[in-house]
Amino acid sequence: MKLTIERAPLLKSLGYVQSVVERRTTIPILSNVRLEARDGELLLTATDMDLTLVSREAAEISEPGTTTVAAHTLYEIVRRLAEGAIVELEQPNGSADLNLRSGRSSFVLPSLPADEFPAMNEEDLGVSFELSAQVLRKLLDKTRFAMSSEETRYYLNGVHLHATRGDGAAATLRAVATDGHRLARVETPLPEGAKGIPPVIVPKKTVGEARRLLEALDQDAAVGIALSPSRIRFQIGTTVLVSRLIDGVFPDYERVIPHANDKAALVDAKAFAVAIDRVSTVATDKVRAVKLGFSEGRVLASAVSAEAGRAQDEVDCELSGGEIEIGFNARYVLDITQQVEGNQIRLEMASPASPTLIRDPEDVATIYVLMPMRV
Amino acid sequence: MSRRAIVHVDMDAFYASVEQRDDPALRGRPVAVGGREGRGVVAAASYEARAFGVRSAMPAHEALRRCPELRFVRPRFDVYREVSGQIRTIFRRFTLLVEPLSLDEAYLDVTRPMDGPADPVALARLIKELILAETGLTASAGVSFNKFLAKTASGMNKPDGLTVIAEADVAPLLARLAVEEFHGVGPRTAEKLRAVGIASGADLRATSEAWLVRRFGRHGAWLARIAQGLDDRPVEPDRPRRSVSVEQTFPRDLVDPAALLAELRALTENLNRRLASTGFRGRSVVLKIRTADFVTRTRTTTPRPFPQDVENMWKIAAGLLERPKLPRDPVRLLGLGVSDGGDDADPRQLDLFGRSRPDSPQG
Numbered sequence: 001m002k003l004t005i006e007r008a009p010l011l012k013s014l015g016y017v018q019s020v021v022e023r024r025t026t027i028p029i030l031s032n033v034r035l036e037a038r039d040g041e042l043l044l045t046a047t048d049m050d051l052t053l054v055s056r057e058a059a060e061i062s063e064p065g066t067t068t069v070a071a072h073t074l075y076e077i078v079r080r081l082a083e084g085a086i087v088e089l090e091q092p093n094g095s096a097d098l099n100l101r102s103g104r105s106s107f108v109l110p111s112l113p114a115d116e117f118p119a120m121n122e123e124d125l126g127v128s129f130e131l132s133a134q135v136l137r138k139l140l141d142k143t144r145f146a147m148s149s150e151e152t153r154y155y156l157n158g159v160h161l162h163a164t165r166g167d168g169a170a171a172t173l174r175a176v177a178t179d180g181h182r183l184a185r186v187e188t189p190l191p192e193g194a195k196g197i198p199p200v201i202v203p204k205k206t207v208g209e210a211r212r213l214l215e216a217l218d219q220d221a222a223v224g225i226a227l228s229p230s231r232i233r234f235q236i237g238t239t240v241l242v243s244r245l246i247d248g249v250f251p252d253y254e255r256v257i258p259h260a261n262d263k264a265a266l267v268d269a270k271a272f273a274v275a276i277d278r279v280s281t282v283a284t285d286k287v288r289a290v291k292l293g294f295s296e297g298r299v300l301a302s303a304v305s306a307e308a309g310r311a312q313d314e315v316d317c318e319l320s321g322g323e324i325e326i327g328f329n330a331r332y333v334l335d336i337t338q339q340v341e342g343n344q345i346r347l348e349m350a351s352p353a354s355p356t357l358i359r360d361p362e363d364v365a366t367i368y369v370l371m372p373m374r375v
Numbered sequence: 376m377s378r379r380a381i382v383h384v385d386m387d388a389f390y391a392s393v394e395q396r397d398d399p400a401l402r403g404r405p406v407a408v409g410g411r412e413g414r415g416v417v418a419a420a421s422y423e424a425r426a427f428g429v430r431s432a433m434p435a436h437e438a439l440r441r442c443p444e445l446r447f448v449r450p451r452f453d454v455y456r457e458v459s460g461q462i463r464t465i466f467r468r469f470t471l472l473v474e475p476l477s478l479d480e481a482y483l484d485v486t487r488p489m490d491g492p493a494d495p496v497a498l499a500r501l502i503k504e505l506i507l508a509e510t511g512l513t514a515s516a517g518v519s520f521n522k523f524l525a526k527t528a529s530g531m532n533k534p535d536g537l538t539v540i541a542e543a544d545v546a547p548l549l550a551r552l553a554v555e556e557f558h559g560v561g562p563r564t565a566e567k568l569r570a571v572g573i574a575s576g577a578d579l580r581a582t583s584e585a586w587l588v589r590r591f592g593r594h595g596a597w598l599a600r601i602a603q604g605l606d607d608r609p610v611e612p613d614r615p616r617r618s619v620s621v622e623q624t625f626p627r628d629l630v631d632p633a634a635l636l637a638e639l640r641a642l643t644e645n646l647n648r649r650l651a652s653t654g655f656r657g658r659s660v661v662l663k664i665r666t667a668d669f670v671t672r673t674r675t676t677t678p679r680p681f682p683q684d685v686e687n688m689w690k691i692a693a694g695l696l697e698r699p700k701l702p703r704d705p706v707r708l709l710g711l712g713v714s715d716g717g718d719d720a721d722p723r724q725l726d727l728f729g730r731s732r733p734d735s736p737q738g
Contacts, residue, residue: 153656154680180726256727287724329724355727374723 001065003037005057007078007085007102010042012216013055014075016239017046020053020209021071032068034117035089035098037061042089045120046071051206052120055239066114067091069098077107120242125233128226129193131173133236134219139175140211142186142366145335147204148179155248156180159207161227162199162250163190171195176253182332183253183369184339198229201246210234210241257369258355261348263321265294266361269345273337275301275313280330282308288330291375294349295323303330326352327375336368380495381610382483383517383525384502386462387534389479390419390455394448396511404446411435411447414685416644418450418651422534432648455479456654458510465505469498474610477652480529482522484610496539503537523606526558545604550577557601564591564598576602619655620663620712621645628667628705635706636693642711643692647685650713657681660688662695663710664702671708 017033034045042059045052078087081102088101091111100107131139140159148156160176164187172187173194202210213236214223224235234241280288283303293300296319302312326349337345342362349356358368386392390408395401405424407417415435417424427442439445459478466473469491472484483502485495492498499516506514517528519540527549528538540548549557553575555565567590573579579602587595600606621642629635639662650657658677665671674695682688692711696702 178727180728181724183727251728289723327723353725369727371725371727373725 001035001037001067001098002063002088002090003042003059003061004086004088005042005059007081007083007087009057010087011075011078013042013044013057013239014071014078016053016055016209016213017044018071018075019212020046020048020051022048023072029068029112029116029118031070031072032112032117033071033074034066034068034114036066036114037089038064045117047118047120048205049118050203050244051209052118052242053209053239054120054242057238063090065091065093067098067111068114068117069109069111073109074100081105121231123228123231125226125228125231127193127197127228128224129191129197130222130224131188131191132219133214133217133221133223135188136223136225137211137214137219139173139186139188140207140214142339143175143177143184144204144207144211145339146177146179146182146184146368147207149204150179153180155201155246155250158201158203158246160199160201160250160253161197163194163197173197176250178251178253178369181329181371182336183256184336184366185253185257185368186366188365197227199250200227200229200232201248201250202232203243203246206232206241206243210236213237213239213241256355257367258348258350258357261350261354261357263294263319263324263349265299265347265349266318266344267299267315267347269337269340269343271315272299272301272345273334275315276330276333276337279303279311279313282311283330287373289327289373289375290330290333291325291327293323293325294319294347324349324352326356327373328356328370329373332370336370339366339368378486379484379520380486381519381522381525382485382495382499382502383522383529384462384466384481384483384499384506385515385517385526385529385533386479386506387513387515388419388421388425389458389512390450391421391424391448392512393451393455393458395421397454398448401446401448405429405442405444406446406448407435407438408448408450409435410449411439414640414644415447416648418648432645450651452651452654458512459654461510462506462514465502465509469502472610472612474612478654479652482525482610496537500537503535521604521606522608522610523558523601524604527552527556530556530558540604546580548576549602549604550575550580552576554579557598559594559597559601564594567591618657618661618712618714619646619649619653620661620710620714621649622663622708622710622712624665624708625706628707630705632701635696635701635709638709639692639696639711640689642709643689644685646711646713647688655713657713657715659714660691660695661710661712661714662692663708663712664696664706665708665710666702666704667707668704669707 021031036043041056044055085102091098096111098109098111143159147158156179162174164172164174171190173190174187176185217237226233230245232243232245276290279301280290280303282305283289291302298314299317300314304310336358340360342360344361346359346361347356352372356370358370360366391406394406394408405427406421407424407429409416409418417429417431417433417438419431420429424442424445429438429442455478466483469488470483470485474482485498488498491501495518499518503514503516513535515529515533515536517525517538519525519528524540528540531538554560554568573582584599587599623642659675662674678691682691
């Protein structure tokens with residue numbers, strides 16, 4: 001194998017690759033990136049056995065071939081090369097070492113045979129459709145903060161994607177995440193071809209990687225998504241991400257979304273967030289609880305702790321349906337206010353012990369549900 | 376302490392009744408919930424099946440021998456948990472002092488109900504009616520003035536029973552009970568009692584507390600109290616469970632690895648039933664080994680994903696026993712449990728999916 005490639009694209013792809021590769025793995029070859037030189041391009045593949053990423057970059061190939069070397073080492077080397085450098089990679093036939101040369105620098109990296117590298121399952125995934133980068137970004141961004149990290153609830157450790165029933169324009173593609181305390185649901189018109197998609201749960205790591213890849217894409221660029229009940233494939237630019245899905249059933253989340261909460265408050269999102277953040281400074285517990293007293297024209301935010309004292313702040317609000325006093329984890333409220341696109345948020349409450357519905361008046365496709373705290 | 380009013384509500388053949396409710400083809404027929412193949416055991420049997428002598432925890436092949444037309448149904452714990460939630464919601468209309476023992480039974484302290492009739496018997500009847508109306512299932516209720524008697528009462532007229540034990544009934548009723556029928560008297564204790572001629576409640580009551588304590592330790596003191604129908608344990612609402620475990624002391628210390636593994640297998644099955652009936656979700660699996668020298672050691676692992684069925688739990692349990700190495704000294708006791716591994720959840724934070732964690736129905 002022998003090729004030359006510019007530093008910048010190589011570094012970009014190695015950046016994607018090295019975040020997929022697990023740092024602590026007991027299987028040596030999983031620390032490696034697979035390099036394949038062929039027809040004018042270099043393919044870089046990394047896998048943690050659940051998630052496989054294949055990135056491709058234009059390169060000048062003088063001799064096609066395949067090998068694997070330590071992903072982090074290669075990344076760190078390329079990162080330290082001069083900007084604009086040209087990198088030459090060569091592994092002579094029969095040699096177990098990959099030689100890297102750039103300018104006056106040279107490195108010899110031990111390789112492992114490429115045929116020991118786990119092959120990506122290339123099975124047909126059944127359903128495929130396209131979303132614009134902008135829409136997929138929104139589906140992931142507005143839900144991912146609510147994913148659970150609690151391993152016993154492994155089926156909440158991801159974003160749930162499913163299609164709703166309904167014909168034509170009524171049918172939607174939904175992304176939902178919850179950790180049992182809060183829930184976020186975003187929908188978008190069901191893209192063509194997505195009608196038969198199975199309900200799936202996309203793992204947290206995959207969500208993060210897909211989101212990172214989307215960063216480099218124009219908002220109108222199309223992302224190809226293919227699905228089977230056990231796998232999902234994203235085609236993001238020239239990079240392909242194939243991931244195993246979480247083998248579990250997402251809970252029936254519809255039943256926790258309230259529909260008849262009668263007390264509605266409209267507040268300025270920014271002022272509200274600032275007040276909550278401010279009073280929560282005195283809440284010294286790991287969970288910062290704030291109490292919100294909604295009354296005509298104003299909401300009183302307060303927090304108390306035995307050690308750090310008391311705090312209160314006030315913001316204006318438009319209230320209908322009667323007064324209410326309710327407690328929340330401050331961080332959960334702030335996570336939601338950060339997602340809001342417009343200036344205001346609307347809280348729909350029923351009681352201090354039942355789910356509160358939070359809406360962004362500028363974004364009707366998204367709802368948040370937040371469970372109160374006893375304060 | 377002033378006089379309390381305690382109700383014990385116990386769903387009749389709960390899992391099996393839910394299955395019969397949801398599948399008309401199963402109604403009126405002997406039904407067992409559980410796996411029929413291989414090592415399968417009966418998790419619950421319908422009354423029709425019980426007539427053939429089919430019991431919970433019976434191996435599937437034994438159940439089929441007793442009742443060849445027995446229909447096996449795979450358990451649907453997500454449905455049972457949901458129904459259990461409905462029932463608890465009914466209880467909480469009347470009192471917040473609800474202590475669930477498992478998915479299908481609970482103690483209620485209705486000394487001062489928040490709603491409904493003040494008379495505990497009328498209230499118990501109303502609760503039974505509401506359960507039937509809202510879930511289509513029957514329950515048996517026991518009403519008395521402490522937990523032990525309420526539980527004893529609910530077991531006396533099953534199914535669909537409503538039994539009251541008033542103060543005047545206590546002595547004659549308990550005197551007639553066989554020692555096995557006392558809640559809290561296990562088969563081993565019963566055997567030991569019978570060996571010295573204590574066969575009935577009357578015999579137990581005639582036995583001195585001092586003797587029972589000498590023979591059974593703290594459990595002896597408890598036996599002396601329940602023999603008189605005394606029990607002042609409060610109804611403890613929603614005690615958050617931190618762990619579920621089962622253990623077994625062997626009649627003779629075990630050295631043979633095969634025998635140890637066989638005992639551990641039985642414990643694993645037992646533990647899984649306990650996990651299913653309590654709905655408890657944990658993070659760590661704990662193996663307890665007490666050797667003949669009375670030294671107790673524990674081995675813990677936090678597997679991911681957490682085992683969701685008997686076979687996967689068995690792999691974990693056997694792994695704990697075999698690694699780092701099988702115990703060399705004779706083993707007196709084995710215990711297996713699941714603990715939550717120090718979940719730091721703030722109890723004040725309410726859960727969207729109800730008190731219990733959101734459940735993933737096993738497909």
